[in-house]
Amino acid sequence: MELTLPVGGGRCSFLRCTGENVGRESEDHPSLQLELKLSWSNELDVNSVPSKSDRNGEAGRSSSTNHALTDAEAEKGSSKCSEDDKEGGGGVTKTRQKKLRLSKEQSCYLEDSFEEHTTLSPKQKNAIAKQLNLRPRQVEVWFQNRRARTKLKQTEVDYERLKQRCENLTTENQRLRRELQELRALRAPTHRANASPTALCVCPSCEKATPTTSDDGKRFGGYLGFPMRLKRQFC
DNA sequence: CGAGTCAATTAGTTTC
DNA sequence: GAAACTAATTGACTCG
Numbered sequence: 611m612e613l614t615l616p617v618g619g620g621r622c623s624f625l626r627c628t629g630e631n632v633g634r635e636s637e638d639h640p641s642l643q644l645e646l647k648l649s650w651s652n653e654l655d656v657n658s659v660p661s662k663s664d665r666n667g668e669a670g671r672s673s674s675t676n677h678a679l680t681d682a683e684a685e686k687g688s689s690k691c692s693e694d695d696k697e698g699g700g701g702v703t704k705t706r707q708k709k710l711r712l713s714k715e716q717s718c719y720l721e722d723s724f725e726e727h728t729t730l731s732p733k734q735k736n737a738i739a740k741q742l743n744l745r746p747r748q749v750e751v752w753f754q755n756r757r758a759r760t761k762l763k764q765t766e767v768d769y770e771r772l773k774q775r776c777e778n779l780t781t782e783n784q785r786l787r788r789e790l791q792e793l794r795a796l797r798a799p800t801h802r803a804n805a806s807p808t809a810l811c812v813c814p815s816c817e818k819a820t821p822t823t824s825d826d827g828k829r830f831g832g833y834l835g836f837p838m839r840l841k842r843q844f845c
Numbered sequence: 846c847g848a849g850t851c852a853a854t855t856a857g858t859t860t861c
Numbered sequence: 862g863a864a865a866c867t868a869a870t871t872g873a874c875t876c877g
Contacts, residue, residue: 709857709868729850751869754850759867761851 712752716742720749724756 712720723730723738730738730753732746739746 711858712868732848748868750849752867755867755869758851758853 712744716744720752720756724753728757728760729753 719742720738723734727734730749735746735749735753738744739749742749
């Protein structure tokens with residue numbers, strides 16, 4: 611009898627079979643099984659198969675998935691699933707649950723549910739689990755991971771948006787700098803003699819600077835640059 | 846304190 | 862075989 615068996619995920623890749631962790635995840639922990647040991651090749655799948663057509667449709671997939679199970683195997687897995695849900699295994703030994711792909715139908719149903727609500731009440735969780743013949747824990751995990759994916763996707767979208775905005779601002783900054791340079795060039799010493807204390811008004815909508823009268827300058831009086839006076843003023 | 850959620854991580858499976 | 866995807870685990874945190 612093996613006392614130490616590989617378990618997936620987490621920060622330890624091996625879980626001791628000493629009864630620790632039993633309390634926390636005993637309710638539907640996939641690893642808690644009555645069997646003392648199941649070989650990888652004939653380990654029971656806890657996922658059931660919704661329909662025969664589904665399995666046929668997925669025939670091209672790996673035989674290690676639940677889709678390749680025989681009806682008898684599927685039935686076995688299904689009944690075992692409900693057992694685990696009810697009493698949380700209570701076994702002596704943990705075997706790592708084989709990772710199983712959800713069927714298309716299961717994924718679609720979960721996606722639809724996720725559209726309706728991104729978090730689940732225990733009641734909803736159990737209902738979905740029952741509907742899809744999954745363990746509540748599997749439904750819970752799926753929603754958890756789905757939320758994580760959503761958040762990641764949103765972060766990527768936000769990043770792209772901010773990046774674009776940053777690029778736009780950089781472009782705008784360069785444009786304004788060029789414009790300022792041009793304006794400074796216009797204010798060459800030859801013009802200085804005749805130059806009145808002209809103020810430049812920058813229209814916030816079209817972003818163009820236009821000279822204003824000194825009266826305008828008095829009216830708007832915002833100083834934005836040397837030597838010309840630039841103010842924000844709508845055309 | 847227990848239940849629920851999240852972030853981080855692991856590891857099996859699929860795709861290219 | 863590497864990369865991408867995703868089911869599953871773990872520990873920290875929050876809240877009632």
